[in-house]
Amino acid sequence: MTAFAATIYRRLVVDDAIWVYASSSAAVLRLDGVSDSVLSAFPPKTGCTIEDGLALASASPHTADIPRGDIESTFRELVGLGLLRPVGEKLPPVATVPPMPYPLTTLVINVTNTCNLSCTYCYEYGEDKLADRERSDGSARRSAMTADTAIESIDFLFRESVGRPEITVTFFGGETLLNWAVIESAVTHARNKGRLENRKVNFSLTTNATLLTDRIIDFLTEHQFGINISIDGEEGDHDRHRKFKSGQGSYEVILPRVKALLAKNKAARGRPIGARVTLTRGTKDVRGLFRHLTEDLGFDEVGLAPVTAAKDRDYAFEPTDYHLLVDAFGSLANDYVDAAVTGKHHGFSNLSDLLRELHTGTNKAHPCGAGLGLLGVSTEGDLGLCHRFVESGEHEIGSIHSGIDNEKRTAFLEAGHISKRVDCHSCFARPICSGGCYHEAYVRTGDASAPNLHACDWIRAWADIGLKSYARIMERNPSWFDRHEVPT
């Protein structure tokens, strides 16, 4: 007789209600005592026969007055939902890459390799840098992109994104504003081209804000840039790592410029401006930091990123430190939920992103869009999987001049597909994590397609925070998620 087993799922009790996240599909379900008894009657892997499972479920106090037919139909529904499946079921093979050439949506343009800061944790310049500043013949690479290369990059994106009505150009560095004239030329060119082809072009940029001027601020708001400011909190936290080459902290320099940008953008009703915070082991009061950035300075969004670093760096988080992050992110999530149930914006963008994925049921085959819809361009026009991989030799996949090397692109995507990351197959958080950042994996292990096993405890705890927050908002203010609904 066929045995049935429970597939991988996460069961959480939130405010006395039972919530289940099914990893095979990323479905979120609320169970009652009956369905919970049926699901828990079937053990994972080895499973048991339908007869034994239903007998066990019927013996539960939750099913005392429930007709047998009801329990049986609940079993069938759990099978249909993928939470219970026949033991040894053969699954059909899955495609590891979408049909190629897959059209791009986003191009990250590295307009410069230089920076006027010397942040101690920087992967671009610090001890963990991947980029090779010399060409294979030993000559130095160009540190700033020319206007011609930027314009060719825009043309390349238009060419490689055929069929997409909306595309995004992201400027990255180094410090992007060091090459401001090139950004202006690229934006003007992209705007004109978009108008001709009747396609919408979005722009975004990351900057350390040290070089913001009124003229630049006007241009950024006029073109509705999505802007990310790298800022690590109050002066003490910020200046610990974000320093000029002289060793002087940069907080005092950026403060008036950031305030001017936020004020101008608010008046122009521009896109939300985000603070991008790099968390290190030394960051103590994350909630205070968040409040400073949103309430004191007026940022619309704050995104927190634990530092990417090899494991022996003193500012790096270790697997045993993950509780520090859980506490910090958990307390911000509680504030977020309190705001959301009363219909208010909170601005913790990590959680907004996670909640959107949980609500839609995102089930990732690859951890991010690198090499799929997104590519990075180096100052000389070479293509990398993303901005973090440009000029890193083995991860280059063609150039804007010769086109994408689709053979290398496909090989990388196949290696990074979730079906190859066997360690992830038993994890409930797989649909939202999918093994994590390629670049971080490369820095840690030397293999970009390896799963980031050092982060598993943290990712699972973060997934729990997300699921609990989702459950609480769904119970008390489900219309909060209407923005993520699409007509079916």
Next chain:
Amino acid sequence: MSHITPVNRKARLIAKLVLDAPETARAMSLPDPPFGCTTIFAPGWEADSAGGTSTLCTPIERDLYDCYHSCYWPAQVPDALTNFPKWANSCGAPVKDWTSTDLVFP
């Protein structure tokens, strides 16, 4: 579903499919079922262990006609219903001479 509440979008989509599934199954038991090799058991195109077909109870040559005449399955052989009604005209006894069927260029 009286004991499970699908909450997120994905769960609602799957639940809809699960609840609709019995309708799909019923279609096969209608008095006049759709005809074709997908609803009956046909052994498919096979060869014996030596790579030949003569020892098989349903050799490949017969299968060609199974798909051609009785089943609209254009991905496997030219379809007799609409596009290639003369495909097998030159081949009277396919078991002996199936290679004389026409080449077609869809």
